[in-house]
Amino acid sequence: MRIVISAGPTREPIDPVRFLSNRSTGRMGYALASAAVKRGWETILVSGPVALAAPEGLAGLVRVETAADMAEAMKREAQNADCIIMCAAVADYRPVKVAERKLKKSDGGMVLELEPTEDVLLSLGRIKRSGQLLVGFAAETDAVETYALDKLKRKNLDWIAANRVGVPGEGFESETNAVVLFSRRGEKIVLPLDSKEKIAGQILERILPDGRRQGDRL
Numbered sequence: 138m139r140i141v142i143s144a145g146p147t148r149e150p151i152d153p154v155r156f157l158s159n160r161s162t163g164r165m166g167y168a169l170a171s172a173a174v175k176r177g178w179e180t181i182l183v184s185g186p187v188a189l190a191a192p193e194g195l196a197g198l199v200r201v202e203t204a205a206d207m208a209e210a211m212k213r214e215a216q217n218a219d220c221i222i223m224c225a226a227v228a229d230y231r232p233v234k235v236a237e238r239k240l241k242k243s244d245g246g247m248v249l250e251l252e253p254t255e256d257v258l259l260s261l262g263r264i265k266r267s268g269q270l271l272v273g274f275a276a277e278t279d280a281v282e283t284y285a286l287d288k289l290k291r292k293n294l295d296w297i298a299a300n301r302v303g304v305p306g307e308g309f310e311s312e313t314n315a316v317v318l319f320s321r322r323g324e325k326i327v328l329p330l331d332s333k334e335k336i337a338g339q340i341l342e343r344i345l346p347d348g349r350r351q352g353d354r355l
């Protein structure tokens with residue numbers, strides 16, 4: 138089975154030294170990739186800029202920087218994937234103009250005009266082929282279930298993993314996580330607080346059929 142997993146943040150340049158990004162460390166996506174490799178699956182990791190060592194045994198590692206890079210890589214790798222897990226925290230907006238030189242500080246304020254980036258998960262949902270499994274993540278500060286279920290339906294997902302951010306021990310910049318899985322069939326599975334490595338294994342056990350071996354197809 139061929140599984141494609143995205144991880145980490147994106148960086149949207151403002152000038153040659155500054156960028157917009159987020160708090161994602163990539164740990165959850167890297168843990169998922171490691172768990173997939175251990176199960177004998179052909180694993181492709183598409184990674185934003187992180188300070189993590191790549192899991193051993195990957196079939197491929199694609200490093201990206203911006204949301205546009207992430208979109209291009211994920212749509213390309215998705216063409217031959219049996220399962221896609223979009224765990225990366227892709228920037229929703231980017232600067233309309235990128236300065237060619239470093240912007241200098243002045244006494245006045247600065248207005249930064251932003252434009253939306255491509256919604257990578259939505260794009261993957263639109264091109265999803267029959268039999269392909271598409272999984273997303275929803276990191277929210279409030280109304281977690283409501284936002285996750287909306288995202289599940291609107292983006293044509295099979296599963297979504299929802300978690301809170303801004304809570305000690307969960308989400309970004311943490312070695313642990315707590316996740317609730319929702320499926321398009323109406324399933325709800327609570328995965329209590331645990332290491333991201335263990336949470337990753339539990340996610341794979343629940344979203345993919347039991348007993349899948351290397352080379353099996355969905």
